Amino acid sequence: MENIIRIAVQKSGRLSDDSLGLIKECGIKFYNGTGKLKSISTNFPIEFLFLRDDDIPGYVADGVADLGIVGENELVEKDKKVEVLKKLGFSKCRLSLAIPKSEKYEGIRYFEGKNIATSYPKILGDYLKEKGIYADIHEISGSVEIAPSIGLAEGICDIVSSGSTLMMNGLKEVEEIFRSEAVLISNPNMVVTKQKIVEKLLFRIDAVQKGKSNKYVLLNAPNESLDKIISLIPGMKSPTILPLAEKGWSSVHSVISEEQFWENIEGLREAGAQGILVVPIEKMVI
Ligand SMILES: Nc1ncnc2c1ncn2[C@@H]1O[C@H](COP(=O)(O)OP(=O)(O)OP(=O)(O)O)[C@@H](O)[C@H]1O
Ligand SMILES: O=P(O)(O)OC[C@H]1O[C@H](OP(=O)(O)OP(=O)(O)O)[C@H](O)[C@@H]1O
Numbered sequence: 001m002e003n004i005i006r007i008a009v010q011k012s013g014r015l016s017d018d019s020l021g022l023i024k025e026c027g028i029k030f031y032n033g034t035g036k037l038k039s040i041s042t043n044f045p046i047e048f049l050f051l052r053d054d055d056i057p058g059y060v061a062d063g064v065a066d067l068g069i070v071g072e073n074e075l076v077e078k079d080k081k082v083e084v085l086k087k088l089g090f091s092k093c094r095l096s097l098a099i100p101k102s103e104k105y106e107g108i109r110y111f112e113g114k115n116i117a118t119s120y121p122k123i124l125g126d127y128l129k130e131k132g133i134y135a136d137i138h139e140i141s142g143s144v145e146i147a148p149s150i151g152l153a154e155g156i157c158d159i160v161s162s163g164s165t166l167m168m169n170g171l172k173e174v175e176e177i178f179r180s181e182a183v184l185i186s187n188p189n190m191v192v193t194k195q196k197i198v199e200k201l202l203f204r205i206d207a208v209q210k211g212k213s214n215k216y217v218l219l220n221a222p223n224e225s226l227d228k229i230i231s232l233i234p235g236m237k238s239p240t241i242l243p244l245a246e247k248g249w250s251s252v253h254s255v256i257s258e259e260q261f262w263e264n265i266e267g268l269r270e271a272g273a274q275g276i277l278v279v280p281i282e283k284m285v286i
């Protein structure tokens, strides 16, 4: 199996849709019906393993899978020998300490001698050690937020995104200890044939990511403002300038990051730009 790579993705959960969505945006076709644990692409040399996210770092470190998509939180917790190839920009969350809302909190020393429930004993243990706090870490595998209300622990350390799960369970976030997003990981000892396939995949992911973070901009501008406008939207090489039917006016086409666009929009309008259109880019190769 040296001419095909295997990627481990989460079977069902917070990473699944975006992981498979990214693969599909790379033009890779595959079938993943309910209950299917393995699938081979019909148009790219890649096989999928659908797993629980906890198992992904281990499978990749052992070489059972060549690649994996997993949250950085799970990766650091499992502490396996894998390489991080790319940050993927989705499943962004933080790992935080939280305590009952009614408690007074004046700093990390609050946790001295306390009992903390978590699914991330390593990350929490390292953090407390660094802060010089001794606490009793109680490892549980899920529903961590209910631990204080059932008397299992005095505080928790768990994933927070919107904060609504904490709120619903009468808790407040008091310390953020780790920031995470999904990452593409690889086995560090892949044979060259597999590395070549991984490079092809990375090229495609890069094109998808660049496309997402950039926009195609079209606008009309009086010819005397073209220099100013070109300086604001310089594009990949340089903008395309086409004459309009109306004398003295041109259409300018360029590519710009979404962030830069919002920063420069006033400048463009002050320079006399009109009819500004911003269009999504599906893929982008520089
Ligand atoms: N609310 C959230 N917002 C954004 N990202 C999240 C959120 N919750 C979890 N994540 C990220 O997604 C990963 C998977 O979360 P999920 O809740 O699906 O895990 P799980 O229940 O352990 O799944 P599995 O059944 O595969 O073990 C987490 O490790 C984290 O990186
Ligand atoms: O801050 P919030 O936006 O509320 O998100 C945080 C929650 O999201 C995750 O659980 P998920 O909903 O994925 O369910 P799970 O516990 O079954 O994994 C995580 O374990 C938290 O409980």
Ligand SMILES: [Mg+2]
Pocket: 052, 053, 054
């Ligand atoms: Mg899990």
